[in-house]
Amino acid sequence: MPMGKIKKVAIYSRKSRPDETEDTIKRQLAFLVDKCVENNWEFEVFQEVGSSQDINRPELNKMLEKVQSFHYDAIVITDQDRLSRTTAGFSQIKEILTNYGVQVVTSSKIYDYTTQEDDLMSDMQSIVAKQEYLNIKKRLVRGKRQSAKEGNWVGGKTPVGYEYDHKTKKLKPDENAPIIKRIYDLYLSGVTSTDIARQFELEGILTPTGSKWNKARISVILANPVYKGTVIYGKTKISKTSRKPSGAPRQLKTDENEQIIIENAHEPIVSVEDWEAVKDIREGRLSKPPSARIGKVIFTGLIKCSLCGRTHSFQRRRGKELRVTSCQTRHYADDGETYTTCKNKGVRLDLFETVFFAKFSQYVNKLEQYLEDVKSNMKAEESNPADEKAVLTATIKRIDAGIKRVQQGFVMEIFTEEEAQAQIKQLKAQRKQAEAQIKRLNSKSREEQLDELQAVLERLKGILTGTSDLDTKDINTLLTSLIDHIEYKRVGDHKAEIEIKIHYKGQSEEQE
Helix, strand or coil: HHHHHEEEEEEEEEEEECCHHHHHHHHHHCCCCCCCCCCCCCEEEEEEEECCCCCCCHHHHHHHHHCCCCCEEECCCHHHCCCCCCCCHHHHHHHHHHHHHHHCECCCCCEECCHHHHHHHHHHHHHHHHHHHHHHHHHHHHHHHHHCCCCCCCCCCCCCEEEHHHHEEEECCCCCHHHHCCCCCCHCCCCCCHHHHHHHHCCEECCCCCCCCCCHHHHHHHHCCCHHCEEEEECEEEEEEEECCCCEEEEECCCCCHEEECCCCCCCCCCCHHHHHHHHHHHHCCCCHHHHHHHHCCCCCCCCEEECCEEEEEEEHHHCCEECCCCEEEECCCCCCCCCECCCCCCHHHHHHHHHHHHHHHHHHHHHHHHHHHHHHCCCCCCCCHHHHHHHHHHHHHHHHHHHHHHHHCCCCCHHHHHHHHHHHHHHHHHHHHHHHHHHHHHHHHHHHHHHHHHHHHHHHHHHCCCCCHHHHHHHHHHHHHEEEEEEECCCCCCCEEEEEEEECCCCCCHE
């Protein structure tokens, strides 16, 4: 398609590298807009922050959807690698543009992928761009590792109680440091995480984000070596074989010998002696089995007979160990008098716990992996929610006006019924999307939701490792919130094995 035949275009601008400042992005966008104005092209702008490795970018996908609705003659970008630096990702995008006859206009060339010359040239440039990306990534990783070896903070989100000093590149205590110190002092004095949280609530002490302190958050604080002045870099690594549903590689936990651990890297909030003492208290509970740590039954109302569905109870046999009782359901014959008793036998509670926690730990591991995946895919929210809401509200008004114009056009016979219905359907879909975004802004932020999920995860991990301060009732409440029921079966003699299936809420299939 010659340049003169290009009428309507999409401008796509993406920020990915840390060294790309807002001024740089604005200059790039201004250049692209000037190019459109110079050629009298009608344009629509799509902007976002995102990695060239990730094909699932909201604005990119929105633009490609409109491409497939024949909205544009061309895409205007600074360079091809703004679309994708991966050969697979670029190939996928190029196929869509080719199928819908959309060209790519860069600062130096117009690409028509339907021609053999431009198709080959774009592939070669994509390979070069990927190699350049890998070289940049290697330099960044080397730089981070060297910075970590010097004791600088390169660990991402700054821990509560510290702020990042841009001059020294290290952490320094902030106004929340006394709260951290008090948490350690209280714990060392014998106050549990649960009671610390209750005391803070009574005193009105909140986290820096305005949330209540809870047992899980306090446990995370007590376990973090950053508070004794230690920097740890490289806790995770990129998997070379395992991938997420999006296609991106997964992050795996590393062994301690693969990590960079620097002691005395910054000013500590608590002494090394106090931190180690807290660690000893927490780890002192690990050798006890769950039933001994908890002291009472946590499965009340959860265990159901696999044969008849009756809920099992518990009893202590002759003053000894706790047991899951045998099923006592009676199956009556047709005469209504004779009966047989369900054959599902009971079992010692500690043996049941061993099987349960082995299976339940798999669920907790999957939950942790899911949380890591979501966090690694989150993009920084740089926009003001109030401003974003105002823009969305204005967008809805424009869409409503557009719907009325289409309706008027149908009445005036400008559009056929089929054309009008198609346009109205598309506009209503856009309106629904904008309403959903407003609803999201009115509800809890995604970060708050992730914080809540992280808190649940920490409580579950505490139960599994024996560091939980939750009492029996709280653990039962937590398990009941996640588990619909535990299907239990043990049929045969005293050597019969325990069989359980954990039915989780919100899942159509049970976890075996």
